Amino acid sequence: MAELKIDNVYKSFGEEHILKGISLDVTDGEFIILVGPSGCGKSTLLNCIAGLEDVTTGDILLGDTNVTYEAPKDRDIAMVFQSYALYPNMNVRKNIAFGLEIRKMPKAEIAEEVARVAKLLQIEPLLDRKPSQLSGGQRQRVAMGRALARRPKIYLFDEPLSNLDAKLRVEMRTEMKKLHQRLGTTIVYVTHDQIEAMTLADRIAVMKGGIVQQFGTPQEVYDDPANMFVAGFMGSPSMNFLRCEVTKQEKDYAVQIESQGTIFQLPVDPKQADLSSYVGKTVVLGIRPEQITHVMPHLVAEQYITQVPVKIEVTEPTGADTLILARINDQECECRVHPQEAGKVGESMDLLFNMSKAVFFDEQTEARL
Amino acid sequence: MAKSKNPSYANINGRAVLYGVLIIVAAYYLLPLILMIMTSFRSMDEIRLGQLIEWPKSFSLDAWSMAWSEVQIGAREERGLRPYFINSILMVIPSVAISTILGALNGYVLSFWKFRGSELFFAALLIGCFLPFQAILLPQSQLLGWLGLSGSLVGLILTHVVYGVSFTTLFFRNYYVNLPHELVKAAKLDGAGFWVIFFRIILPLSAPILVVTVIWQFTQIWNDFLFGVVFSDPSTQPVTVGLNNMVNSSTGEKQYNVDMAGAIIAALPTIVVYVVAGKYFVRGLTAGSVKG
Numbered sequence: 001m002a003e004l005k006i007d008n009v010y011k012s013f014g015e016e017h018i019l020k021g022i023s024l025d026v027t028d029g030e031f032i033i034l035v036g037p038s039g040c041g042k043s044t045l046l047n048c049i050a051g052l053e054d055v056t057t058g059d060i061l062l063g064d065t066n067v068t069y070e071a072p073k074d075r076d077i078a079m080v081f082q083s084y085a086l087y088p089n090m091n092v093r094k095n096i097a098f099g100l101e102i103r104k105m106p107k108a109e110i111a112e113e114v115a116r117v118a119k120l121l122q123i124e125p126l127l128d129r130k131p132s133q134l135s136g137g138q139r140q141r142v143a144m145g146r147a148l149a150r151r152p153k154i155y156l157f158d159e160p161l162s163n164l165d166a167k168l169r170v171e172m173r174t175e176m177k178k179l180h181q182r183l184g185t186t187i188v189y190v191t192h193d194q195i196e197a198m199t200l201a202d203r204i205a206v207m208k209g210g211i212v213q214q215f216g217t218p219q220e221v222y223d224d225p226a227n228m229f230v231a232g233f234m235g236s237p238s239m240n241f242l243r244c245e246v247t248k249q250e251k252d253y254a255v256q257i258e259s260q261g262t263i264f265q266l267p268v269d270p271k272q273a274d275l276s277s278y279v280g281k282t283v284v285l286g287i288r289p290e291q292i293t294h295v296m297p298h299l300v301a302e303q304y305i306t307q308v309p310v311k312i313e314v315t316e317p318t319g320a321d322t323l324i325l326a327r328i329n330d331q332e333c334e335c336r337v338h339p340q341e342a343g344k345v346g347e348s349m350d351l352l353f354n355m356s357k358a359v360f361f362d363e364q365t366e367a368r369l
Numbered sequence: 370m371a372k373s374k375n376p377s378y379a380n381i382n383g384r385a386v387l388y389g390v391l392i393i394v395a396a397y398y399l400l401p402l403i404l405m406i407m408t409s410f411r412s413m414d415e416i417r418l419g420q421l422i423e424w425p426k427s428f429s430l431d432a433w434s435m436a437w438s439e440v441q442i443g444a445r446e447e448r449g450l451r452p453y454f455i456n457s458i459l460m461v462i463p464s465v466a467i468s469t470i471l472g473a474l475n476g477y478v479l480s481f482w483k484f485r486g487s488e489l490f491f492a493a494l495l496i497g498c499f500l501p502f503q504a505i506l507l508p509q510s511q512l513l514g515w516l517g518l519s520g521s522l523v524g525l526i527l528t529h530v531v532y533g534v535s536f537t538t539l540f541f542r543n544y545y546v547n548l549p550h551e552l553v554k555a556a557k558l559d560g561a562g563f564w565v566i567f568f569r570i571i572l573p574l575s576a577p578i579l580v581v582t583v584i585w586q587f588t589q590i591w592n593d594f595l596f597g598v599v600f601s602d603p604s605t606q607p608v609t610v611g612l613n614n615m616v617n618s619s620t621g622e623k624q625y626n627v628d629m630a631g632a633i634i635a636a637l638p639t640i641v642v643y644v645v646a647g648k649y650f651v652r653g654l655t656a657g658s659v660k661g
Contacts, residue, residue: 047554050554052557052558072557073561073562078558079554079555081551081554082551085552085555087552087555087569088552098561102560102561103560146559150559
């Protein structure tokens with residue numbers, strides 16, 4: 001186990017720049033998730049950490065040693081691949097033991113280690129099978145077993161759950177979290193699934209275009225996004241972005257919205273943003289669907305809550321909630337209401353806009369205000 | 370396709386035509402072989418009296434032992450095809466082994482350890498597949514002369530290895546590019562180096578393409594006549610050259626039965642290789658074309 005420090009890493013393939021100055025500090029035992037859309041460089045970064053790709057410039061430090069120019073085998077890193085990459089010609093036992101044999105561990109210790117890992121992952125009955133005789137979930141476990149057996153300094157996971165079906169993925173997610181809590185190892189985990197990122201990570205690095213957009217705890221990234229990309233990428237259904245004009249009220253500021261021909265002023269919490277220089281200009285209001293709900297009497301009188309009637313365009317029941325697509329400022333806006341409160345398509349319905357967690361972005365730069 | 374319970378007449382007729390054509394084609398290819406085998410069992414007296422194409426009236430293996438160890442070929446002391454056959458075996462085994470191993474290594478490097486210019490290197494190597502035998506005769510004999518290998522078995526082996534490496538590399542490289550690259554990455558992280566990955570991970574997965582390459586190289590090298598006749602001297606000539614010398618001997622009577630037996634002897638190893646490993650050959654050729 002060790003700390004991992006990535007210092008200003010650039011990676012280019014010819015003229016194509018994949019990583020543009022990545023810096024991350026990972027503390028010992030932390031579960032870090034790199035998340036972002038395809039092509040954002042997250043897998044390249046993982047390969048650079050593993051040593052499977054050389055960095056163009058920058059440094060990678062593992063503990064106190066600079067491993068930037070060390071071969072993968074000297075870095076003491078284990079990786080679980082998306083395709084699992086189990087050796088097809090070896091049975092499960094051999095797959096797990098391979099790395100230990102290469103490192104010339106005595107036979108008895110290898111057997112002990114394989115037994116320990118097999119017990120940990122509950123794959124003891126599978127030890128004599130070939131990978132082709134295993135199901136997707138079992139292969140996934142074996143791949144993890146292979147990584148665990150060596151007790152390396154850090155673990156890398158490259159979209160390990162993306163080949164599993166939805167139900168199994170949720171199960172394995174929980175198991176992975178339990179495993180991390182038990183072992184307390186440093187993990188860097190790549191995924192494009194923001195739910196996986198939210199549920200598993202101690203801290204999330206949201207990447208786009210070879211740049212870390214934000215590096216923070218799941219709650220920070222969710223509540224306090226650095227820019228419109230992060231705000232839109234994290235959360236499902238994603239955050240509503242409404243372009244609206246800033247107006248000056250008696251002492252505070254507000255943003256102006258229009259619904260069914262009526263104008264409403266939504267008060268801005270000064271803790272969330274200082275919009276003094278934007279009066280009369282347009283900003284992007286970011287408000288999550290769960291902040292727009294059906295009318296709950298005990299909330300109506302709160303300071304930053306405004307009751308707005310909207311026209312229902314589409315309803316999407318998810319079971320726990322019903323999502324309502326409304327039209328605000330002639331833009332689509334998704335709202336989350338209790339299934340029993342949801343109106344019918346075409347009807348008008350009163351909704352509460354809770355501005356206490358609303359965020360604001362510059363229209364041009366998409367940066368947070 | 371699911372079998373229908375009541376096949377229509379059109380279906381049956383279609384099948385009949387298909388099988389009819391296949392039988393005719395198979396017969397067309399098999400008849401010469403059958404004729405050769407039959408003739409090799411007849412005696413010369415019988416052939417002289419009757420037609421060349423006729424059922425044997427008696428059965429004798431004399432022609433086979435003649436061809437194998439008794440017939441006088443050229444001015445050699447040792448008689449029969451046996452010494453030539455042994456030469457061929459001594460030539461083909463190292464040639465096939467070395468060219469296959471080199472091809473596997475080349476393919477491994479070109480697929481998993483790419484270096485600057487490796488694609489160009491591969492392209493250049495492929496030109497070797499299109500070089501006709503005749504084109505390299507003169508330069509190769511010059512080279513063998515410089516190396517002091519003219520007329521030796523080693524020189525012949527070297528020629529076959531060099532000529533074969535283009536093909537074997539192509540086979541292995543095209544097979545390996547379809548293996549998942551993450552296997553090699555995983556092995557690197559497990560601490561394995563170049564040779565360990567090759568011998569413990571890649572080579573055990575290469576069985577189908579190994580069979581294809583070995584059959585291909587064996588057939589090519591065993592059946593080769595041109596290199597055999599140019600780069601050998603009388604003591605190192607392979608069986609193809611021996612057969613040619615035997616059949617073309619112009620003294621005395623033409624012994625058709627001995628010629629036929631000799632031709633079969635010369636072709637036997639390739640037939641055996643196909644019969645033993647033929648199904649792997651087809652399987653190996655199509656491996657990787659279908660995913661799953």
